[in-house]
Amino acid sequence: MSQPIQVHVKLFARLREELGTGDLTLALPPGSTAADALDQLAAQGEPWQQLKGDRPVMLAINQAMAKPVNSLQDGDELALFPPVTGG
Amino acid sequence: MSQPIQVHVKLFARLREELGTGDLTLALPPGSTAADALDQLAAQGEPWQQLKGDRPVMLAINQAMAKPVNSLQDGDELALFPPVTGG
């Protein structure tokens, strides 16, 4: 079996506050998608389960907006955040 | 027969320059319209004939946009000018 990939997870705004961290590193099987990363995080129990809850979670991979089906590569930056409210 | 009415005519921009005046007073029969005023001015011959020519002439009566069919009262201010080009 091949080596797990490392993904750098960044959290912002309400998610950063409620999850108590803004940065973490996740080890995932090769070929994992953003949805797999969310599943693994949510499996840690409260408060992480909210990542699979009703409130929308936006995704960016390497600072470009992404969808749960998008796959992850070793070293990718995966950001999770609530819908934006700037301007 | 009733007294003629006095109308104060103002000319602007290209019309003011080409007609050589910016202000004049016109005596017209009671019940005259702006079109009648234009006819009387154009009847003076060149360069006044251009008021009935191809180039558009805009009208204002008492500083509100008007049409040739609008009637004039004694003491009215009738302004004649080319299409506006401000801003």
Add this chain to the structure above:
Amino acid sequence: MSWPCSLRSREADMGVRVQTADFDLATEYQRLRDESGQAGAIATFTGLVRDYGDLQDVRGLFLEHYPGMTETVINDLIQQAHKRWHIQQVQVIHRVGELLLGEQIVFVGVSSAHRTDAFAACQFIMDALKTSAPFWKKELTDAGEHWVEQRATDLIQAQQWDQDD
């Protein structure tokens, strides 16, 4: 184009200036900001003298207007904007006389709680001003002078406000 004299003169003091002097965007913006209680949005438009392409080597413009009617027409546009959108303060400044290339000609500033209202009112006033306020531009070149003719695109731009919204 008509309303009570008291309203007209109040608006004229607040919102419309026709002047030969230049204006300062920072001053106008700060006044809009100060006089708007809970504005969330300020949209401004500034028009500058450029070469309109009718003649070569334009060095500037001469702007003539119809004193009295100009202010009446612009105040009426501001009133229309207040009826159509939720806006707070409006300032319109239009310069007249001789202006060189690059100089400021016209300013429209609008404050509102909401950005869409500020943008729409600012653009409406500017579009309508170009086709209904009695200003006339003459291009000045070394070879002579030339009255600028009205552009069909300005008429189309102003007419769109009769159709949408």
Add this chain to the structure above:
Amino acid sequence: MSWPCSLRSREADMGVRVQTADFDLATEYQRLRDESGQAGAIATFTGLVRDYGDLQDVRGLFLEHYPGMTETVINDLIQQAHKRWHIQQVQVIHRVGELLLGEQIVFVGVSSAHRTDAFAACQFIMDALKTSAPFWKKELTDAGEHWVEQRATDLIQAQQWDQDD
């Protein structure tokens, strides 16, 4: 959302600033004027902190952003605007950190030969920024803090640009 690094860094130097410091409209306007050769039109938008109505007694906001992605997204919006309209210079400034009621949050300024292009690009960038640039607002009150939720009207406003023009 991707282009050659050389283009991206050039645009970042020119057109986008994310900062805690306040900005000066007059300075930004003058720069747009100076750097635009034959601009006939400069449209600006400034957003100010107001009470968004989610809570009572709001005294200000705290703005968080995603450094790096923010600049990339806004530069991309500026590139899109350059493709859709004939515009010259664009400046976008967005503040982050703690801002009190009435303070300036965001500035978008666009210069163009034509006013319709300046207005459209300015409004497009502002609408799109509100729904796609990674900024988050938290309302600050004496009773506590509260993250602002995205407004459906902002999404609708940004989507209109996909349909018209």
